[in-house]
Amino acid sequence: MRLRNVRGSRETIATNEFVIKNETEYRGTWKDVFGNDHPVHIEIGMGKGQFITTLAQQNPDINYIGIEKYSSVLVRAIEKQEELRLPNLYFIRMEAEYIADVFAKGEVARIYLNFSDPWPKDRHAKRRLTSKEFFTRYDQILQSDGVVIFKTDNRELFDFSVEQVPEAGWRLVNVTYDLHHSEYIEGNVMTEYEMKFAAEGKPIHRLVAERG
Numbered sequence: 001m002r003l004r005n006v007r008g009s010r011e012t013i014a015t016n017e018f019v020i021k022n023e024t025e026y027r028g029t030w031k032d033v034f035g036n037d038h039p040v041h042i043e044i045g046m047g048k049g050q051f052i053t054t055l056a057q058q059n060p061d062i063n064y065i066g067i068e069k070y071s072s073v074l075v076r077a078i079e080k081q082e083e084l085r086l087p088n089l090y091f092i093r094m095e096a097e098y099i100a101d102v103f104a105k106g107e108v109a110r111i112y113l114n115f116s117d118p119w120p121k122d123r124h125a126k127r128r129l130t131s132k133e134f135f136t137r138y139d140q141i142l143q144s145d146g147v148v149i150f151k152t153d154n155r156e157l158f159d160f161s162v163e164q165v166p167e168a169g170w171r172l173v174n175v176t177y178d179l180h181h182s183e184y185i186e187g188n189v190m191t192e193y194e195m196k197f198a199a200e201g202k203p204i205h206r207l208v209a210e211r212g
């Protein structure tokens with residue numbers, strides 16, 4: 001995603017109470033951050049955060065952490081949370097490759113991936129958030145009955161992902177090529193990208209994966 005440089009976003013992030021700094025220091029102690037032992041669900045690559053913020057509003061008994069590498073979009077999620085001040089929502093600005101340094105084994109109950117960058121070149125396949133390399137990282141943080149839920153409009157990335165799940169030793173719980181016209185639409189919370197692509201009439205693909 002191409003981004004303009006939002007003036008002051010780095011400074012906002014450095015001082016904001018809803019952004020966790022030195023995130024690796026909390027590995028194994030996320031319960032203490034939230035002050036309860038509710039399950040922790042994370043979204044990797046949350047962008048402006050509409051999806052995770054909506055979920056946090058709907059589910060006060062689940063703790064949410066939104067992960068995003070770019071300050072310029074993260075700052076939009078922070079602005080919203082500044083108004084809402086939800087106690088069950090925090091953000092981390094980081095590169096997802098290092099996710100296992102931030103969460104200990106079993107500390108995460110669910111991982112959401114929404115409209116992840118496609119990295120279309122073969123030589124960049126390892127950077128895709130649904131590559132087997134990333135599933136190995138998710139394996140290190142997800143509780144035994146935890147799931148990864150991935151939505152995209154990108155058919156090439158989706159087909160790749162459907163192949164990677166079993167290659168990584170995981171199992172596909174379900175696969176939907178047109179989420180908005182399927183039985184799984186009930187309760188679906190749309191992301192910013194999803195609203196845009198759905199408005200253009202593009203089908204939204206979704207898979208749910210668990211450990212094999």
Ligand code: SAH
Pocket residue numbers: 001044045046047048049067068069070073094095096097113114115116117191192193194
């Ligand atoms: N989930 C949002 C945004 C999708 S765009 C939505 O559906 O509307 C993908 C987002 O993921 C971008 O904001 C990008 O910066 C972020 N991202 C991509 N790869 C990442 C990585 N390796 N680590 C952290 N964030 C990443």
